């Protein structure tokens with residue numbers, strides 16, 4: 001009988017210590033997991049502060065006057081999108097201004113743009129970005145002209161050294177499609193070019209609130 005009790009006691013103690021051991025192990029694992037997750041959180045917040053420290057500039061080219069399907073406009077479609085991006089990011093904007101302004105008349109402008117495209121022209125830019133080297137990220141916006149970027153955007157890409165910079169393009173056009181990523185990659189030497197946003201120009205004039213919503217969602221995806 002005594003032997004039976006000692007055996008039972010021994011087994012009970014064995015079970016008790018095994019349980020303690022595994023619970024201690026669990027709590028060690030938990031502490032390790034907590035440490036890992038707090039390191040991950042620290043890394044995330046370091047990455048976030050590095051992102052926050054990144055200097056961003058929103059560059060755009062946009063035309064006023066008679067425009068496709070919107071009549072006479074006093075603020076260009078791409079300009080409207082650029083301002084939404086800058087407002088969201090608290091960034092500065094830079095408008096690319098041509099030395100020779102494009103005609104207000106839509107047909108005249110399309111003819112000139114076609115000629116420039118055929119000649120692979122490099123229309124001169126009247127203004128320059130101060131302290132270009134200090135920017136890490138350039139949002140670059142343009143209207144679609146003859147299924148391409150306006151030639152003045154190529155002038156812009158060839159005017160600066162983009163090495164080590166990130167370019168995030170956006171465009172407006174008759175539809176919601178985006179074009180230009182490959183071309184920018186080809187001409188902006190050394191830049192990392194991210195996927196772009198395409199917005200229908202008409203919507204910028206008729207329903208800017210919906211454009212702002214799309215821009216905000218796109219930026220959230222880019223920075224999330």
Ligand SMILES: Cc1cc2nc3c(=O)[nH]c(=O)nc-3n(C[C@H](O)[C@H](O)[C@H](O)COP(=O)(O)O)c2cc1C
Pocket residue numbers: 061062063064067068075076077078079106109110111113114142143144145146147148172173174175200201202
């Ligand atoms: C010269 C010229 C060429 C255009 N070519 C196209 C085109 O090929 N495809 C298109 O979808 N829209 C085209 N459009 C329409 C513009 O891309 C659209 O209206 C754009 O939103 C204008 O932007 P902005 O106001 O910022 O200049 C063209 C407009 C102009 C003036």
